[in-house]
Amino acid sequence: MSSDLHSALLTWYQRHQRRLPWRGEPDPYRVLLSEVLLQQTRVEQAIPYYHRFLQRFPTLEALAQAEQEAVLQVWQGCGYYTRARNLHRLAQQVVAAGGVLPQSARGLRALPGIGPYTAAAVASIAFGEPAAAVDGNVRRVLSRLLAWEHPTPKQVQEAADALLSALVQQKDARPGDWNQALMELGATVCTPQNPGCGGCPVAAFCQGKASPAHYPASRVRKQKSLELVALVLQGPEGVYLEQRQGPVLGGLWGVPMEEGPGALERLLARFGLDSAELVGPVRHEFTHRKLHIRVYRAPWVAGENPVRRPLSRLDQKILALAGASPTQPV
Ligand code: SF4
Structure with missing residues (x-):
């Protein structure tokens, strides 16, 4: 089943992915920037910031040389400013160490502001490392596929790791595409409300499609x-x-x-x-x-x-x- 699921989702992704400015981007710095922006910002809002940021700081070196205030000025209005401060520190740290971003999720995680999700996303998309990236979208998709109501982060990560390891057994596997395909499915089809199960490429494999709203159970956010x-x-x-x-x-x-x-x-x-x-x-x-x-x-x-x-x-x-x-x- 697993290879059928992989090919169903990847074929759908090739055909239906949204055209986003960072898709297919070979420059790891740009991939990193897009992932940092998407940590807490919706795609439509992130796009103008992505362009604005790159116009002002086209390279990691340019970012490292900037004043923090100039970085915050470009980030102004995007929220979660810790991301901008960390990205700036990251650039300074990487440039001081020779200017090359680490290519593994493990190496990336040692940098300021890089958590497990961003590290896996950048390592897989920019460097092809088989590291499963689990964000909110992936958590929702996997919980529904497996009909899990209260999965722990460890369970979700293990499910994501298992799916990715099965994929890398296949010829020409592209872990970055796989991670992005799962996220894209969660963002555009397997949405929190009213998921489009009728047109879902992996419906045949989904154990939760009869009542997707149950999976995963919503978490109460304390404010x-x-x-x-x-x-x-x-x-x-x-x-x-x-x-x-x-x-x-x-x-x-x-x-x-x-x-x-x-x-x-x-x-x-x-x-x-x-x-x-x-x-x-x-x-x-x-x-x-x-x-x-x-x-x-x-x-x-x-x-x-x-x-x-x-x-x-x-x-x-x-x-x-x-x-x-x-x-x-x-
Ligand atoms: S069938 Fe429905 S619930 Fe299952 S993965 Fe697809 S959109 Fe989500």
Whole structure:
């Protein structure tokens, strides 16, 4: 059955894969960039960033030589900025060691920001290593094929490894195509809602097709709620911005913000102000955090034009609410 399943999926992939700018790309740096972008960004949103990034940093060397702020500026709006900071560190590390990306999943995993999925995807697509890449799409497809409701990550990885090892016994096996075919099936046919089982190339092998919505059972995502206060200090030239620290928005610029009880008082004290005008609330969600932000505004002595700095979407929302749009000179 296994070789029939392989050929059914690979034939479908050859005919129906989406034309994406990184498909068939021989340059490992470009493959790596596409995989890092796709870690947390949908394909349609990733495409313009892929082009933008390569236009500015066409090679690993060019990326290594850039300032972190320039890298974040190009990534601006794409979210999950840790990816950009890690990619930058990765480039610097690889260039310092001779400029050649490791060709194995194991070697790639030692680099900043490269987890098991990205390492396997890049090693298989760019270097042909038989390493099974398991992302959310692959997990869903395999859980449905095997009618698994609560598979552990280990079980899914082992199933993916077994399928790939069976493939590499065959002549002219291309592990990168296989990984991409599974992901493509999950992204376009075996979708989370309303999977297209009627037109699915592997329906004959699927044990879960009678009730695909059961497989895998959905995982409950816990989101923490945070109460924050943001202070937009507006000067004649623009707004006061500071560089954020920490894992979420570190390296980006934004307006001063504080969390929890007494947040406004602490902000006012920090800038020697008696009061500030409340302009409204902003809500913003990250994967594990839901932010409720009260935005205040006050006059200030100096500031700068926010278009010159890499800002997160969150800070763009805050500035827009306070009438200091980041897309307009202020
Ligand atoms: S038959 Fe349906 S559930 Fe099974 S792999 Fe295909 S799309 Fe997914």
